[in-house]
Amino acid sequence: MSYLIAHYNYWIVIFLMMAGLYVVIAQGNLVKKIVGLNIFQAAVNILFISMAKIEGGTAPILVAGTALYSNPLPHVLILTAIVVGVATTALALALVVRINGAYSSVEEDEIHEQDQSF
Amino acid sequence: MPLLAAPLCLLVYERRLAWGISLGLSLAALAIAALLLQRTLAEGVISYELGGWSAHWGIEYRVDVVNAFVMLVVTTIASVVLLYARQSVPGELYLGRIPLFYAMYMLCLGGLLGVTITGDVFNLFVFMEISALSSYTLIALSQERRALTAAYQYLIMGTIGATFLLIGIGLMYIMTGTLNMRDLAAALPAVTGTRTIQTAFAFIVVGVSIKVALVPLHLWLPNAYAYAPSAVTAFIASTATKVAFYVLLRFLFTLFGAGFAFGNMLLGGIFLALGLLAVFTGSTAAIFQENVKRMLAYSSVAQIGFMILGVSFATTTGVGAALLHLFNHAIMKAALFLALGCVYYRLGTVNITDMRGLGRDMPWTMTAFVIGGLSLVGMPLTVGFISKWYLVLGALEQGWWPVAAAVLLASLLTLVYIWRVVDVVWLKVPATQRQPRVTEAPPGMLLPLWVLIFANLYFGTHTTLSAGVAMQAADWLLGGGG
Numbered sequence: 001m002s003y004l005i006a007h008y009n010y011w012i013v014i015f016l017m018m019a020g021l022y023v024v025i026a027q028g029n030l031v032k033k034i035v036g037l038n039i040f041q042a043a044v045n046i047l048f049i050s051m052a053k054i055e056g057g058t059a060p061i062l063v064a065g066t067a068l069y070s071n072p073l074p075h076v077l078i079l080t081a082i083v084v085g086v087a088t089t090a091l092a093l094a095l096v097v098r099i100n101g102a103y104s105s106v107e108e109d110e111i112h113e114q115d116q117s118f
Numbered sequence: 119m120p121l122l123a124a125p126l127c128l129l130v131y132e133r134r135l136a137w138g139i140s141l142g143l144s145l146a147a148l149a150i151a152a153l154l155l156q157r158t159l160a161e162g163v164i165s166y167e168l169g170g171w172s173a174h175w176g177i178e179y180r181v182d183v184v185n186a187f188v189m190l191v192v193t194t195i196a197s198v199v200l201l202y203a204r205q206s207v208p209g210e211l212y213l214g215r216i217p218l219f220y221a222m223y224m225l226c227l228g229g230l231l232g233v234t235i236t237g238d239v240f241n242l243f244v245f246m247e248i249s250a251l252s253s254y255t256l257i258a259l260s261q262e263r264r265a266l267t268a269a270y271q272y273l274i275m276g277t278i279g280a281t282f283l284l285i286g287i288g289l290m291y292i293m294t295g296t297l298n299m300r301d302l303a304a305a306l307p308a309v310t311g312t313r314t315i316q317t318a319f320a321f322i323v324v325g326v327s328i329k330v331a332l333v334p335l336h337l338w339l340p341n342a343y344a345y346a347p348s349a350v351t352a353f354i355a356s357t358a359t360k361v362a363f364y365v366l367l368r369f370l371f372t373l374f375g376a377g378f379a380f381g382n383m384l385l386g387g388i389f390l391a392l393g394l395l396a397v398f399t400g401s402t403a404a405i406f407q408e409n410v411k412r413m414l415a416y417s418s419v420a421q422i423g424f425m426i427l428g429v430s431f432a433t434t435t436g437v438g439a440a441l442l443h444l445f446n447h448a449i450m451k452a453a454l455f456l457a458l459g460c461v462y463y464r465l466g467t468v469n470i471t472d473m474r475g476l477g478r479d480m481p482w483t484m485t486a487f488v489i490g491g492l493s494l495v496g497m498p499l500t501v502g503f504i505s506k507w508y509l510v511l512g513a514l515e516q517g518w519w520p521v522a523a524a525v526l527l528a529s530l531l532t533l534v535y536i537w538r539v540v541d542v543v544w545l546k547v548p549a550t551q552r553q554p555r556v557t558e559a560p561p562g563m564l565l566p567l568w569v570l571i572f573a574n575l576y577f578g579t580h581t582t583l584s585a586g587v588a589m590q591a592a593d594w595l596l597g598g599g600g
Contacts, residue, residue: 024274037277044281048288074291077240081284084247088277091251095258095270102263111267 009050016043028108030099034092041085048074048081188234188364191448192357194573196227199353202456202566219259223353226252230361239287239373240297242365243280246329249361250276253354257346268341275328275338282325289318302373322369323385329362332426333396336419340403343415348459351411355418355455356448363425363444367437370429389430394524396423401531405538410468411458413535414451417494420528421447424509427521431512438592439508446501446577450493453570457487460563470542477544482564484543486571491536493574496529501577 016039023036052074096106103111229249236242254276258269291297293314294305309315324335331339339359343351370385400420407413421443428440458468460483465472477484493500496507506529513522 021278024278030270033274037274040278041281044284044288047285051288051292073297074288080240080244084244084280087251088247088273091254092270092273092277095254095266095273098258099263099266099270102266115264115267 009046013043013047013050016040016046030096030106030108031093034089034096037092038085038089041081041088045078045081045085048078188361188444189231191360191445192227192230192234195353195356195448195452196223198566198569199349199452199456202349202352202459202563219256219347219350222252222255222259223350225249226256226353226358230357233361234364238297239290239299239302243284243287246283246362246365247280249358250280250329253350253358256350256354257342259350260345260347262345264341265345268338268345272338272342275335279325279328279335282321282328284325286318286320286322286325289314289321293318299368299372303375306374319374323366326362326366326369329359330366330426331359331362331419331422333392333399333419333423336396336400336422339419340412340415343418344409344412348411348455348462351415352452352455352459355415356452359418359422360444360448363422363440367429367440371437386430386432389426390521393423393425393427393430394521396420396426397524397528398423398531401528401535404535405531407535408469408471410461410470410473410539411455413470413539414454414458417532417535418447418451420532421451421494424505424525424528427525428509428512431516431518433512433515434589434592435508435515436512436592438589439505439512441592442508442589443505446493446505446574449570449573449577450490450500450502453490453567453574454487454494456563456567456570457483457490460567463560463563470539473539473543474546475543483567486564486567487543488540489571489574491540495533495536499575499579501574504577 020036020038020040020043024033024040027033027036052072099111100106103114105111105114226249229245229247229252232245233242233249236245254269254273257272258266287297290302290306293309293312294302296302296305306315328335328338343355346354397420400416400418400423404413404416404420407416425440425443425447428436428438428443430436431439460480461473461476462468464480465476489500493502496502496505506525510522510525513519513525
């Protein structure tokens with residue numbers, strides 16, 4: 001039990017990750033798929049950030065009297081990853097707008113039907 | 119250090135290009151790409167002479183035989199396709215979007231080159247996303263509305279793949295505290311026994327396999343290739359999956375080491391099975407396609423299977439054959455897709471039924487297609503023969519007779535689908551006379567096509583350059599070169 005609690009951040013990450021991936025796979029709505037993808041990416045970001053935390057550490061700012069601080073590198077990495085994620089989301093949403101314009105639908109099965117009818 | 123300067127100047131340049139929206143700038147991009155090609159060519163020769171030569175540039179850019187080889191492939195294809203794009207693109211895109219096309223094209227190229235030269239795993243992820251995002255956009259630029267759904271599907275799959283890769287990188291960082299490839303390679307053996315690293319390994323292999331389009335994860339590929347503009351298909355088909363394949367090799371051999379990947383994680387068996395599966399499902403699916411572009415896309419899936427097969431041997435000949443096939447497949451697939459681009463340019467369709475008797479109207483294009491197709495089958499005197507030869511050789515070296523037989527059988531399947539096209543194009547007479555009459559594609563499109571076809575024949579008869587470099591690169595990879 002204490003093992004479960006001690007690693008609670010990983011449980012959250014795993015839950016979010018699986019939830020996101022499930023939404024991506026199971027949802028037929030293209031916009032909801034993107035939401036799932038975002039949850040999935042957020043989970044990975046939390047994984048990175050939580051590993052950077054050192055118990056009792058402060059923010060990595062140069063202050064007299066503190067020697068222990070969190071590892072700043074993962075934060076930097078995740079900033080980049082967030083930017084990448086935002087770009088991906090923007091592009092995905094733009095594609096959905098175009099798809100909606102071309103098919104008048106954002107439901108996967110309806111689009112598939114229209115493609116088959118050709 | 120001209121090698122570093124070239125891609126970097128390209129990176130700077132293309133950003134500017136992205137904003138300066140005009141066709142004139144696309145020509146500048148062409149010049150830069152050609153310049154870059156020359157430089158990598160020179161650099162490739164240099165590192166070839168020095169064998170497993172590697173160096174630091176700054177902290178993270180490192181170039182060795184494998185890198186240089188892949189970069190050579192990418193830049194060659196990129197410049198040839200760009201030459202071709204000048205006339206093919208206006209026929210397939212909305213006119214206002216053409217500058218965007220070139221900007222995206224350059225971004226994609228920059229991303230791919232970045233992936234290839236970087237020596238830092240996180241940097242690799244970022245570059246991979248740059249090239250991936252721009253290739254989604256390139257696919258979606260097509261006038262065909264199905265390209266939109268294809269691009270969307272590719273985006274979802276690609277992003278999941280990239281995020282898996284990111285998870286793997288994160289887990290490796292937890293265990294080793296470094297992101298530099300050389301340091302990782304040094305630090306990983308100490309911790310390979312832990313479950314964290316095994317999980318990281320699994321995440322990375324699956325993530326990159328999505329990008330490579332290894333068989334159970336290939337679903338994004340056929341649609342994306344079939345509905346993208348011809349120039350984009352030729353470019354992406356022969357570079358994006360190849361670079362992803364390079365990443366796979368890099369992680370497997372340089373970072374984790376062949377002993378861990380193939381000994382502890384049993385990847386050899388998995389890749390062998392998946393490679394064979396890819397070869398057969400890809401070839402069989404290709405036989406039943408009506409759309410020739412789609413057919414070639416499925417054939418790409420099969421060819422990727424051949425490469426994975428080569429890797430699964432984990433011997434110099436096997437990996438060398440895979441690298442060689444990477445190079446050869448790039449030039450023949452690009453040639454075939456360019457030939458189809460010519461057909462689309464004149465005919466407005468690439469359905470096999472509409473191509474009846476086309477050999478009479480477009481002899482040059484279709485002759486090129488036949489030679490490229492024969493190369494795909496693996497006829498002697500073409501590049502396809504050389505890589506298949508090494509692949510079979512690798513299988514026999516291991517004493518895996520059934521695998522060698524399977525490779526030959528799969529080549530027969532390739533012959534079946536290529537013959538279908540040849541039969542329709544050359545031996546059938548069109549049902550009705552086409553109105554207006556179809557003529558040969560413009561020389562601006564034929565020239566790049568024939569350059570690639572000649573490359574096919576040249577490297578099929580002069581193997582010292584391609585095969586020599588590939589074998590040396592494989593040797594270096596397996597030697598666990600850091």
